[in-house]
Amino acid sequence: MRLSRTSKWILGVVTIVTLAIIYLPLSVVLVNSFNTSKNMAWPPPGLTLDWWQKASNSSGLMAALSTSVMVALGATAIALVLGTLLSMALARYKFFGKQAVSLLVVLPIALPGIVTGIALNNAFRTVLGWNLSIVTIMVAHATFCIVTVYNNVMARLTRMHPNLEEASADLGAGLWTTFRLVTFPQLGSALFAGGLLAFALSFDEIVVTTFTAGSGVQTLPIWILENMFRPNQAPVVNVVAVVLVVVSVIPIYFAQRLAGSEQRR
Amino acid sequence: MDKYSALPKQGVETPALARRISTLLYSKVKLRLTLLLAAPLTWLVLVYIAALLALLVTALYSVDSYTSQIQTQLTFKNVLKVLTGQVYQTVALRTLGIALLVTIVDTLIALPIAFYMAKIASPRLQRLLVIAVLMPLWASYLVKAYAWRSVLSNEGIMQWLLRPLGLDTPGYGITATIITLGYLWLPYVILPIYAGLERVPNSLLEASGDLGAKTSTTLRLVMLPMLVPAIIAGSIFSFSLTMGDYITVNIVGGANQMLGNLVATNVGNNLPLAAAIALIPVLIMFGYLTAVRKTGALENL
Known part of the structure; x- marks a missing residue:
């Protein structure tokens, strides 16, 4: 198959246009965070730093941010432990119902968020009689975060030769010692990647959160959603959006470096 | 490589009880598997599957239109309505x-x-x-x-x-x-x-x-x-x-x-x-x- 110069050129242009469309809305948000118009009129009638100042002084915003970080940290910690245990069982053992278990991990993320959300809401409040709080959000988030850790660790374990673990046992190491000194060091970057994804997933989640957060608890996405439609607060949402996009470069940078170092290995 | 050469010594230093547990687990594959699966499966089944099943059952309940209390008699009213x-x-x-x-x-x-x-x-x-x-x-x-x-x-x-x-x-x-x-x-x-x-x-x-x-x-x-x-x-x-x-x-x-x-x-x-x-x-x-x-x-x- 030979592609003519013209068709390569056309495909190149289509690619550039697609990327332009992907980045257009994000750049509009960036410009609007300096826009003097509250209705985000385009082109901006003037530029201002007011919204940035307002954002940095907003106590509700800061509280929501710290709630989100706490929830994401808790959910990631639980997901790391459960996901690793599960992937070790599925990668190293054969047992009845293995297929079902691997489907079970994916289910919380495969089913629509609203289904997971109202199912957990009903279970926490009606079945268990709990009050919704930051803990219920954490439990809910951990449930759908397990899969990201599981996928990453599973991929690593299946590529890792069990020889090393067997050699360690032959040399007299117990199971725990083998795990600590042989298996775990090789899982490092997979755990980091899985944990990073879990954190990002939890930090950004809105649907399940809406149904599992108590009335007093506000995560950052809930704060954004509540302030988006208020004319005086909407420009501040732009500022938050810009900060989130800029901060998201950090995990991408680490993920890329990890991928790079693994290719060289 | 240093890490791995430390292995045999590490084994010897392990306390006797931990060593016995380790040996027991090594010989019992099923026990090992059960211990690995216990926590994650309990979590997924208790938190998630139970919640989904409860939701499924709830779809067969109904709400009293006067008291707006949920009534637990099973009915297909809502499913049919939908x-x-x-x-x-x-x-x-x-x-x-x-x-x-x-x-x-x-x-x-x-x-x-x-x-x-x-x-x-x-x-x-x-x-x-x-x-x-x-x-x-x-x-x-x-x-x-x-x-x-x-x-x-x-x-x-x-x-x-x-x-x-x-x-x-x-x-x-x-x-x-x-x-x-x-x-x-x-x-x-x-x-x-x-x-x-x-x-x-x-x-x-x-x-x-x-x-x-x-x-x-x-x-x-x-x-x-x-x-x-x-x-x-x-x-x-x-x-x-x-x-x-x-x-x-x-x-x-x-x-x-x-x-x-x-x-x-x-x-x-x-x-x-x-x-x-x-x-x-x-x-x-x-x-x-x-x-x-x-x-x-x-x-x-």
């Missing part, structure tokens, strides 16, 4: 239509860019393009939906760009919902198709050309059949994510409602009805997944 009610049928069809359109639009946009990434770009450019496509995934969902709200607003950049052409921004409504959802899920559709294209060996395409096939023939008869699982894998994402969405339609959809909205509005005062409505997207997704299982798409996720 299946036959005019509102539910209209909204279900609208949601299904939006999900189909979003999936088609995303696939059509994803194919050329994925092709360029996998088959034309140099390795260096290829890496950069993958990052460029992945980057928006890390930006918050709400931020992106909100960005389209300002792009499509009456005073927004879309109006400013289209006015010279004598056109207007589509404003908020179903079109805006399709654009925004398509935008949100696009990376999820590009990546599996790109991965699928990477797996099509170049030699196969060259062989087809050498045997006299025109480029279009090669694309249609060699490339496309090999890409089908990847395309379906991408469509699973866009389709299922759209079926359950109700936030985007709140932000850019004007007064339009999708299935998710009906669920969300009923959760507070009529949980059984909300549960019954929520069964629709679940059933559609299960149907879709079973239909595409045989194509091998699930292994491409």
Whole structure:
């Protein structure tokens, strides 16, 4: 198959246009965070730093941010432990119902968020009689975060030769010692990647959160959603959006470096 | 290497009890497996499966219209109401239509860019393009939906760009919902198709050309059949994510409602009805997944 110069050129242009469309809305948000118009009129009638100042002084915003970080940290910690245990069982053992278990991990993320959300809401409040709080959000988030850790660790374990673990046992190491000194060091970057994804997933989640957060608890996405439609607060949402996009470069940078170092290995 | 040479010593230093446990576990494979599976399975079954089953049962409850208390006598009232009610049928069809359109639009946009990434770009450019496509995934969902709200607003950049052409921004409504959802899920559709294209060996395409096939023939008869699982894998994402969405339609959809909205509005005062409505997207997704299982798409996720 030979592609003519013209068709390569056309495909190149289509690619550039697609990327332009992907980045257009994000750049509009960036410009609007300096826009003097509250209705985000385009082109901006003037530029201002007011919204940035307002954002940095907003106590509700800061509280929501710290709630989100706490929830994401808790959910990631639980997901790391459960996901690793599960992937070790599925990668190293054969047992009845293995297929079902691997489907079970994916289910919380495969089913629509609203289904997971109202199912957990009903279970926490009606079945268990709990009050919704930051803990219920954490439990809910951990449930759908397990899969990201599981996928990453599973991929690593299946590529890792069990020889090393067997050699360690032959040399007299117990199971725990083998795990600590042989298996775990090789899982490092997979755990980091899985944990990073879990954190990002939890930090950004809105649907399940809406149904599992108590009335007093506000995560950052809930704060954004509540302030988006208020004319005086909407420009501040732009500022938050810009900060989130800029901060998201950090995990991408680490993920890329990890991928790079693994290719060289 | 230092780490590993320390191993035998470590073994000797282990206390006797820990050593005995370790030996016991080593000889009992089933016990080891049970210990590994116990915590995660307890969590997933107790938290998730139990909650899903409880929701399923709740769909068969009803709400007393005077006291608005949930009555636990089983009835098919809500399920029947959802299946036959005019509102539910209209909204279900609208949601299904939006999900189909979003999936088609995303696939059509994803194919050329994925092709360029996998088959034309140099390795260096290829890496950069993958990052460029992945980057928006890390930006918050709400931020992106909100960005389209300002792009499509009456005073927004879309109006400013289209006015010279004598056109207007589509404003908020179903079109805006399709654009925004398509935008949100696009990376999820590009990546599996790109991965699928990477797996099509170049030699196969060259062989087809050498045997006299025109480029279009090669694309249609060699490339496309090999890409089908990847395309379906991408469509699973866009389709299922759209079926359950109700936030985007709140932000850019004007007064339009999708299935998710009906669920969300009923959760507070009529949980059984909300549960019954929520069964629709679940059933559609299960149907879709079973239909595409045989194509091998699930292994491409």
